[in-house]
Amino acid sequence: MTSASDEKTGQNHIQGLERGLAVLQAFDAEHPNRTTTELATATQLSRPVVRRILLTLQRLGYVATSDGQWTLTPRVLSIGQHYTATHALTELAQPHLMRLAEQTSESSTLATLDGNEVVYIARMPVRRVLSVTVAPGTRVAAHATSLGRVLLAWESTERIERIITESGLPSLTPYTVTDPVQFREILSTVRHQGWSMVVSEREEGLISLSAPIRDHHGHVIAAVASSTSTGRASPKGLREDVVPVLVDTAKRISRDLGNHVPGVPLT
The missing domain is CATH 3.30.450.40 (GAF domain)
Known part of the structure; x- marks a missing residue:
């Protein structure tokens, strides 16, 4: 049974933001560079969704790509x-x-x-x-x-x-x-x-x-x-x-x- 509190939490939940943070957190010391497919596997998100998130983060300056590999930029430190x-x-x-x-x-x-x-x-x-x-x-x-x-x-x-x-x-x-x-x-x-x-x-x-x-x-x-x-x-x-x-x-x-x-x- 869903409580009123659960419903309120769901209404205030921004799924896109959660997914964007999940993609950022998929980069770590062991995996500083990842492909779109690798990120999709790590986050359990579909490849098209991950690609849209990466392109958005790239436009904002938080990730960069080269030879099919994505990496974080120093801007994430901010x-x-x-x-x-x-x-x-x-x-x-x-x-x-x-x-x-x-x-x-x-x-x-x-x-x-x-x-x-x-x-x-x-x-x-x-x-x-x-x-x-x-x-x-x-x-x-x-x-x-x-x-x-x-x-x-x-x-x-x-x-x-x-x-x-x-x-x-x-x-x-x-x-x-x-x-x-x-x-x-x-x-x-x-x-x-x-x-x-x-x-x-x-x-x-x-x-x-x-x-x-x-x-x-x-x-x-x-x-x-x-x-x-x-x-x-x-x-x-x-x-x-x-x-x-x-x-x-x-x-x-x-x-x-x-x-x-x-x-x-x-x-």
């Missing part, structure tokens, strides 16, 4: 890389976030860019910052946050233009920058000074500062932020007192990721 990198970064950054929160007496946050949005992946709370919810997993539009601007500042011009075109620059408060020309100028300033400050653009009274985190290649892969309110601090005071601490924190996390940052002690 599937696990995002999970590994994100979780390793979160664990590595926790003591730095704690130290930043202690030094500033304000909450600290770690985030990455996913598509057109900022995704918070770690947070060290000190006190509630206005009504903004920033628990890990929270997603927000990138354009109106200091984190988003840091993460976008070192992106390609094409990526920035695509985000402006696809998502626009919607107004979240009366202070949100919505003009594309002004937004591009702000990103240029962020690149030049190495950090970002946003005041009342996501929520009135909220001030956030962010700095970039770089991997061992020097690529910006995440950003760290410190948040407060206009009732507790002024932009001028934050620029003088918090920005140096924030930038130093970002450099220390980057150093731990293998990025050589001049001026940061190794102890």
Whole structure:
């Protein structure tokens, strides 16, 4: 007898995805190269089905073929890389976030860019910052946050233009920058000074500062932020007192990721 739970599971089941993963998993250290027939035997799928899956994976860049043999491409590493990198970064950054929160007496946050949005992946709370919810997993539009601007500042011009075109620059408060020309100028300033400050653009009274985190290649892969309110601090005071601490924190996390940052002690 089929239960309601079983029926629901069946309705949510994507057979094509399951078969695609089965084909990918059929490659291993002992069988790095396989023919379509061998893959069909290994997965117990029909040869025409396996061929369609392989052609799809080839178009996406995950497999390649030569002389009738199929093989995985290095792109498959990206599937696990995002999970590994994100979780390793979160664990590595926790003591730095704690130290930043202690030094500033304000909450600290770690985030990455996913598509057109900022995704918070770690947070060290000190006190509630206005009504903004920033628990890990929270997603927000990138354009109106200091984190988003840091993460976008070192992106390609094409990526920035695509985000402006696809998502626009919607107004979240009366202070949100919505003009594309002004937004591009702000990103240029962020690149030049190495950090970002946003005041009342996501929520009135909220001030956030962010700095970039770089991997061992020097690529910006995440950003760290410190948040407060206009009732507790002024932009001028934050620029003088918090920005140096924030930038130093970002450099220390980057150093731990293998990025050589001049001026940061190794102890």
